[in-house]
Amino acid sequence: MKKLILTALLPLTLLAGCQTQQVRSPDYPQLVFGQGAKSFLAIDSLTDGYTEGHLLRVSIQAVNASSSSKTLRYKFTWFDEAGFEINSLTSRWEALETAPHEPITINRLATSPKAVSYKVFLSDAHAQSPQPQGNNR
Amino acid sequence: MRTLFSAQTTKVIALSAFVLIASGCTPKTQMLTPGATDEPITMGLSAKDFEQASVDAVQSLLSSGAVDRNDGKKNIMVISSIINDTMQRIDTDQLVKKIRIELLRSGKVMTTTAIGLNGAEDQMNSVYSELRESRKVDRNSLVKQSFTAPNMSLSGKIIQRNNRVDDDRQLVEYYFQLSLTDLKHGLAVWEGETPIRKIGSAKGTSW
Numbered sequence: 001m002k003k004l005i006l007t008a009l010l011p012l013t014l015l016a017g018c019q020t021q022q023v024r025s026p027d028y029p030q031l032v033f034g035q036g037a038k039s040f041l042a043i044d045s046l047t048d049g050y051t052e053g054h055l056l057r058v059s060i061q062a063v064n065a066s067s068s069s070k071t072l073r074y075k076f077t078w079f080d081e082a083g084f085e086i087n088s089l090t091s092r093w094e095a096l097e098t099a100p101h102e103p104i105t106i107n108r109l110a111t112s113p114k115a116v117s118y119k120v121f122l123s124d125a126h127a128q129s130p131q132p133q134g135n136n137r
Numbered sequence: 138m139r140t141l142f143s144a145q146t147t148k149v150i151a152l153s154a155f156v157l158i159a160s161g162c163t164p165k166t167q168m169l170t171p172g173a174t175d176e177p178i179t180m181g182l183s184a185k186d187f188e189q190a191s192v193d194a195v196q197s198l199l200s201s202g203a204v205d206r207n208d209g210k211k212n213i214m215v216i217s218s219i220i221n222d223t224m225q226r227i228d229t230d231q232l233v234k235k236i237r238i239e240l241l242r243s244g245k246v247m248t249t250t251a252i253g254l255n256g257a258e259d260q261m262n263s264v265y266s267e268l269r270e271s272r273k274v275d276r277n278s279l280v281k282q283s284f285t286a287p288n289m290s291l292s293g294k295i296i297q298r299n300n301r302v303d304d305d306r307q308l309v310e311y312y313f314q315l316s317l318t319d320l321k322h323g324l325a326v327w328e329g330e331t332p333i334r335k336i337g338s339a340k341g342t343s344w
Contacts, residue, residue, distance in 0.1 A: 089235055
């Protein structure tokens with residue numbers, strides 16, 4: 001009986017291990033969690049708005065909820081009204097070292113006034129596949 | 138005693154073996170994926186460092202409101218001197234060009250290529266006026282040049298400081314310092330500094 005259960009569970013375990021852990025937070029649909037990030041990153045708030053100069057800006061307040069130091073990797077992607085991605089120097093992976101239980105603030109500004117929406121990809125730098133794969137929208 | 142191979146065959150085999158061994162020892166050339174976690178880190182300044190300094194400068198500059206205008210006009214920026222006070226031979230355009238691209242993209246700042254400390258950046262701005270003298274050029278196709286004077290100037294400095302931490306390690310610090318001057322009043326309306334610090338082997342060089 002034990003053998004049967006183990007045989008049934010093994011493929012499920014393997015499948016779970018193989019899948020790319022890309023999770024979109026239900027509370028914050030703009031945030032896309034890559035492998036590992038969900039396990040230590042707790043989002044406190046996400047604020048967005050426009051500067052006086054009509055540029056979209058985003059502020060993420062979070063905390064490293066784990067009891068060990070982590071390196072968070074993040075990337076902002078900006079989109080225009082038609083949904084096309086806007087080229088920007090800020091659309092690059094950046095790293096942030098965080099101490100256990102340390103609060104984190106990430107502020108970014110879209111450099112183009114055409115930016116009306118965004119996505120933020122978050123991942124653990126030391127996870128095997130730190131960059132979320134697949135459809136980035 | 139007869140050998141298995143002739144002398145010529147032995148030479149060919151030896152040469153082939155040498156080439157195979159040599160090619161096996163050569164590090165393989167490979168493309169670096171932008172943002173890859175295994176991107177090599179050097180003690181000197183790399184493209185990643187220039188990107189970081191540029192992002193920091195542009196984010197700070199645009200969020201400061203220093204280039205916001207209410208009259209619908211754009212600021213015209215001239216690139217003043219960007220001093221390389223490091224031990225490395227670097228082209229400061231690696232920093233400045235990225236900043237220029239992002240500021241142009243913001244729709245708030247345009248950079249003049251006709252005016253500069255060492256003359257026009259794009260020399261065609263100056264040479265164009267000589268076309269009037271040429272018989273090969275249809276004069277009706279010539280446009281009257283009227284350069285827009287800059288109202289802002291970007292200047293800065295890249296500094297390097299090396300410090301020995303212990304017998305084995307050294308700390309190399311770089312500072313990217315930039316100032317944006319309002320040319321009407323001669324006042325710095327924005328200033329930014331991005332420090333980049335690296336610690337590594339004392340035997341390594343940072344130039």
